[in-house]
Amino acid sequence: MTSTAAAGTDARPTQPRSRVVIRFAGDSGDGMQLTGDRFTAEAAAFGNDLATLPNFPAEIRAPHGTLAGVSSFQLHFADHDILTPGDRPDVLVAMNPAALKANVGELPAGGVLIVDTDEFTRRNLAKVGYAADPLEDGSLAPYAVHRVAMTSLTTAALAELGVGKKDAERAKNMFALGLLSWMYSRPTGGTEAWLRAKFARRPEIAEANVVAFRTGHAYGETTEAFAVPYEVAPAVLPDGTYRQVTGNLALAYGLVAAGVRSGLPVFLGSYPITPASDILHELSRLKRFGVTTFQAEDEIAAVGAALGAAYGGALGVTSTSGPGVALKSEAVGLAVMTELPLVVVDVQRGGPSTGLPTKTEQADLLQVLFGRNGESPVPVVAPRSPADAFDAALEAARIALAYRTPVFLLSDGAIANGSEPWRLPEVEELPALAVEFATEPNGPDGEFLPYLRDPETLTRPWAVPGTPGLTHRIGGLEKADRTGDISYDPANHELMVRVRQAKVDGIAVPDLEVEDPTGDADVLVLGWGSTWGPIGAAVRRLRTAGHRVARAHLRHLNPLPADTGAVLRSYRRVVVPEMNLGQLALLLQGRFTVPVESVTKVAGLPFGAAELAERLTPYVEEKEQVTA
Amino acid sequence: MSTDLGMPAVGGLDLVPAADAPQKAKDYTSDQEVRWCPGCGDYAVLAAVRSFLPALSIRRENAVFISGIGCSSRFPYYLDTYGMHSIHGRAPAIATGLATSRPDLSVFVVTGDGDALSIGGNHLVHALRRNVNITILLFDNRIYGLTKGQYSPTSEVGKVTKSTPEGSVDAPFNPLALALGADATFVARVMDSDRKGLTEVLEAAARHRGASLVQIYQDCPIFNDGSFDVLRRPDDAESRVIAVRHGEPITFGTDGRWAVVRRGFGLAVAPAAEVAPEDVVVHDATDPGLAHALARLSDQDLEHVVLGVLRQVSRPTYDDLARAQVAAAVDAGGADLRALVHGGDTWTVRDGAVTTAAQP
Numbered sequence: 001m002t003s004t005a006a007a008g009t010d011a012r013p014t015q016p017r018s019r020v021v022i023r024f025a026g027d028s029g030d031g032m033q034l035t036g037d038r039f040t041a042e043a044a045a046f047g048n049d050l051a052t053l054p055n056f057p058a059e060i061r062a063p064h065g066t067l068a069g070v071s072s073f074q075l076h077f078a079d080h081d082i083l084t085p086g087d088r089p090d091v092l093v094a095m096n097p098a099a100l101k102a103n104v105g106e107l108p109a110g111g112v113l114i115v116d117t118d119e120f121t122r123r124n125l126a127k128v129g130y131a132a133d134p135l136e137d138g139s140l141a142p143y144a145v146h147r148v149a150m151t152s153l154t155t156a157a158l159a160e161l162g163v164g165k166k167d168a169e170r171a172k173n174m175f176a177l178g179l180l181s182w183m184y185s186r187p188t189g190g191t192e193a194w195l196r197a198k199f200a201r202r203p204e205i206a207e208a209n210v211v212a213f214r215t216g217h218a219y220g221e222t223t224e225a226f227a228v229p230y231e232v233a234p235a236v237l238p239d240g241t242y243r244q245v246t247g248n249l250a251l252a253y254g255l256v257a258a259g260v261r262s263g264l265p266v267f268l269g270s271y272p273i274t275p276a277s278d279i280l281h282e283l284s285r286l287k288r289f290g291v292t293t294f295q296a297e298d299e300i301a302a303v304g305a306a307l308g309a310a311y312g313g314a315l316g317v318t319s320t321s322g323p324g325v326a327l328k329s330e331a332v333g334l335a336v337m338t339e340l341p342l343v344v345v346d347v348q349r350g351g352p353s354t355g356l357p358t359k360t361e362q363a364d365l366l367q368v369l370f371g372r373n374g375e376s377p378v379p380v381v382a383p384r385s386p387a388d389a390f391d392a393a394l395e396a397a398r399i400a401l402a403y404r405t406p407v408f409l410l411s412d413g414a415i416a417n418g419s420e421p422w423r424l425p426e427v428e429e430l431p432a433l434a435v436e437f438a439t440e441p442n443g444p445d446g447e448f449l450p451y452l453r454d455p456e457t458l459t460r461p462w463a464v465p466g467t468p469g470l471t472h473r474i475g476g477l478e479k480a481d482r483t484g485d486i487s488y489d490p491a492n493h494e495l496m497v498r499v500r501q502a503k504v505d506g507i508a509v510p511d512l513e514v515e516d517p518t519g520d521a522d523v524l525v526l527g528w529g530s531t532w533g534p535i536g537a538a539v540r541r542l543r544t545a546g547h548r549v550a551r552a553h554l555r556h557l558n559p560l561p562a563d564t565g566a567v568l569r570s571y572r573r574v575v576v577p578e579m580n581l582g583q584l585a586l587l588l589q590g591r592f593t594v595p596v597e598s599v600t601k602v603a604g605l606p607f608g609a610a611e612l613a614e615r616l617t618p619y620v621e622e623k624e625q626v627t628a
Numbered sequence: 629m630s631t632d633l634g635m636p637a638v639g640g641l642d643l644v645p646a647a648d649a650p651q652k653a654k655d656y657t658s659d660q661e662v663r664w665c666p667g668c669g670d671y672a673v674l675a676a677v678r679s680f681l682p683a684l685s686i687r688r689e690n691a692v693f694i695s696g697i698g699c700s701s702r703f704p705y706y707l708d709t710y711g712m713h714s715i716h717g718r719a720p721a722i723a724t725g726l727a728t729s730r731p732d733l734s735v736f737v738v739t740g741d742g743d744a745l746s747i748g749g750n751h752l753v754h755a756l757r758r759n760v761n762i763t764i765l766l767f768d769n770r771i772y773g774l775t776k777g778q779y780s781p782t783s784e785v786g787k788v789t790k791s792t793p794e795g796s797v798d799a800p801f802n803p804l805a806l807a808l809g810a811d812a813t814f815v816a817r818v819m820d821s822d823r824k825g826l827t828e829v830l831e832a833a834a835r836h837r838g839a840s841l842v843q844i845y846q847d848c849p850i851f852n853d854g855s856f857d858v859l860r861r862p863d864d865a866e867s868r869v870i871a872v873r874h875g876e877p878i879t880f881g882t883d884g885r886w887a888v889v890r891r892g893f894g895l896a897v898a899p900a901a902e903v904a905p906e907d908v909v910v911h912d913a914t915d916p917g918l919a920h921a922l923a924r925l926s927d928q929d930l931e932h933v934v935l936g937v938l939r940q941v942s943r944p945t946y947d948d949l950a951r952a953q954v955a956a957a958v959d960a961g962g963a964d965l966r967a968l969v970h971g972g973d974t975w976t977v978r979d980g981a982v983t984t985a986a987q988p
């Protein structure tokens with residue numbers, strides 16, 4: 001089971017692997033996210049398919065060496081298409097006792113464990129409650145343990161460079177990266193170039209990191225302990241040009257693309273909030289596309305300013321997470337009433353209240369659908385993966401602009417910070433989002449009727465201030481049909497509530513795509529948002545095990561695809577996995593009065609593929625009575 | 629007739645297109661029936677606004693009135709301009725987005741003491757701090773009118789209202805001191821009944837480049853009747869109303885009977901006859917200390933009430949600076965969507981073979 005050497009000067013053969021899950025774990029200050037990101041970039045550049053799961057504490061610098069301060073980054077890369085960041089790691093890199101303690105439980109027996117022995121001091125062990133040194137007491141016997149004095153090897157290698165002790169120690173993450181790069185036969189040139197570019201202003205630090213990286217690589221090469229390097233061949237992905245992308249970056253680019261394709265300036269009003277802030281950061285660097293970013297005094301001002309800009313003819317966007325949505329609700333209602341386009345990005349995190357800021361959840365679905373006063377219909381679009389956030393952002397903007405309505409773009413923490421290869425679109429393939437402002441009076445007597453609707457789409461004209469002859473007033477009070485004057489007339493309110501609902505119900509969205517390879521499945525697994533990857537991986541396992549199972553995934557949560565009810569009714573059982581307590585399931589049962597079974601998880605982490613497959617198994621086993 | 633402070637001629641309306649022809653108050657009057665209570669001070673302000681807008685000589689469709697919630701916030705419906713009657717307290721935020729994205733508009737915010745100082749206090753101080761090019765008309769009647777008579781953040785301590793039957797124990801804001809504390813660049817106060825003062829100050833506020841705050845003492849005859857009567861009755865007003873004008877000594881009362889003088893770090897009122905002419909304070913709208921002291925001369929008891937422009941200074945506006953950054957980035961070029969999307973480390977797959985783009 002070996003092939004010939006691939007990397008470096010090492011004469012040892014490499015061992016092929018089809019997929020590997022690596023988890024880097026250390027203190028928040030150890031640079032684990034950076035290390036993981038860089039390894040991801042190496043894997044991406046090598047052509048592997050990949051998926052990542054960063055997991056870090058909400059505190060910026062939790063106390064050093066404690067369990068609370070453990071930060072980890074998991075990367076799944078493979079020679080075939082993969083759908084999730086992997087359930088349990090094959091390789092765990094633990095930079096200190098806390099990282100070991102927090103993560104070793106998920107390392108399966110036989111897994112590879114690499115520890116920095118320098119950090120296993122009595123003090124650090126005591127901090128996390130290890131009575132005995134786990135490296136000595138035999139508790140790690142099930143694993144292939146590699147004890148590497150990473151800190152001292154790094155500082156020794158850097159001794160001649162004359163960098164400070166702190167900076168030298170800090171480079172140990174690059175030692176770890178070098179070691180792993182050797183283990184998995186990664187090309188090294190990219191990382192060295194990246195380090196030199198990253199630390200261009202401090203060449204001595206760049207050099208220290210490059211040396212640490214090379215030292216780690218050489219350590220793998222020369223140490224007998226590591227029997228053979230592994231090789232994960234590039235994945236066979238569809239033809240195209242790819243890059244690695246996180247969900248927040250793809251979403252920000254999607255908003256820029258929406259601005260370019262609509263010809264409108266993008267105005268982002270935002271207030272910093274985890275895990276959505278990177279959207280603000282990215283867009284603030286893209287002013288050359290005519291993007292204005294406004295960091296507001298609070299969540300309400302952020303959406304207010306975005307709505308004000310939309311009133312003036314911009315593509316108004318506000319980005320936040322669940323707690324921010326709660327604050328923005330009234331302004332979103334104003335956008336519903338004034339029928340102005342607005343994209344509201346909700347990068348969901350664990351709730352309620354402040355909840356789990358850095359962890360993922362899908363529990364804002366009912367909030368964005370129903371969390372406003374009155375009958376307040378708002379379309380909802382949810383990306384299914386990091387790269388898909390680009391297309392989902394364009395789709396949200398399309399609906400907002402075409403139908404003059406606020407739209408929720410419902411991402412989550414797993415999508416936002418996770419990454420995957422993105423097959424890059426060509427600009428001319430992107431949807432054209434042409435917008436027409438009203439320029440002429442539309443009334444029978446030459447007057448302007450701001451609430452005279454398009455009979456097809458029920459949208460009202462978008463007449464921006466500065467347009468002669470169309471001066472008019474809008475606002476949050478109920479509007480009279482056609483004229484938009486204030487109206488308390490009962491019949492008018494009845495009409496307007498129903499018209500606003502009908503407008504949203506009538507938004508054109510594609511039918512559900514059902515994937516059923518055998519064509520005779522009688523169980524449907526239906527999901528939405530970031531469960532796409534885990535459901536796909538779990539369903540693949542079920543099918544491999546001989547079960548017949550169909551799957552479908554909702555991108556549009558409001559309105560639902562027109563065929564949703566028919567699809568649901570055509571299966572004996574419908575199972576909906578969600579990272580909440582069954583919100584989509586509740587919605588579907590209410591809308592279609594079909595029995596829907598829920599498989600739920602609210603641990604702040606995505607479903608694992610094996611975990612979900614196991615939990616779905618009872619539903620697909622023929623004619624067996626199970627309880628949810 | 630705005631106060632000439634010798635500042636760079638960068639007016640609030642410089643980027644707003646000029647009207648093609650002279651306009652009249654009637655042009656600014658919408659077809660909507662005005663629905664305030666009879667005798668409400670808002671009528672006088674509406675009339676003043678309709679009559680001063682033509683004097684700005686801007687295109688009517690480039691004026692936008694954004695309001696919040698409250699009696700005064702109905703204002704936009706009564707003007708034939710663009711307008712939005714928004715949600716409670718949020719008008720400054722909405723106006724900030726509009727003004728930042730549309731320099732060709734003259735953006736007004738119409739708000740009240742509850743709307744601006746209670747539920748919307750945060751947005752007000754931040755709009756002033758940022759110095760967004762908007763004009764804020766703060767109708768201060770010291771009461772919640774629309775919700776039928778609860779005390780407001782400017783009500784006097786001890787005020788008996790529906791929600792304070794034993795009298796309010798809530799210390800009120802001094803709105804002008806608050807605005808000055810937020811480094812507002814244009815701070816003024818006027819009376820609803822003073823048509824001339826209103827017109828003059830509102831026009832100056834609209835022409836000011838930056839956030840202008842105009843506190844308008846406005847009578848609510850239904851729930852707070854006569855609250856400013858001491859400033860209207862000539863006998864009482866005599867010793868209370870202090871009209872200030874940049875560059876002029878601050879004296880008031882019949883024949884300038886009273887004068888404002890410095891006392892310690894603050895100001896005091898003294899009989900003019902007992903004050904040497906050189907000791908009479910000359911109003912300087914650029915002096916922050918003086919503006920603060922003038923704002924503090926008037927307390928909720930209305931013993932001395934300064935009317936006019938307390939402060940007017942020039943400071944870069946948020947919206948101008950934000951637009952300049954975007955414009956500079958756009959001018960520098962490179963807005964290539966394909967280059968953006970295809971940026972970073974890419975690799976290409978053809979028939980299963982992977983090629984990696986060269987490192988940049």
Ligand code: SF4
Nearest residue numbers: 664665668699773848
């Ligand atoms: S309640 Fe008072 S403020 Fe409101 S409209 Fe009537 S008089 Fe005017």
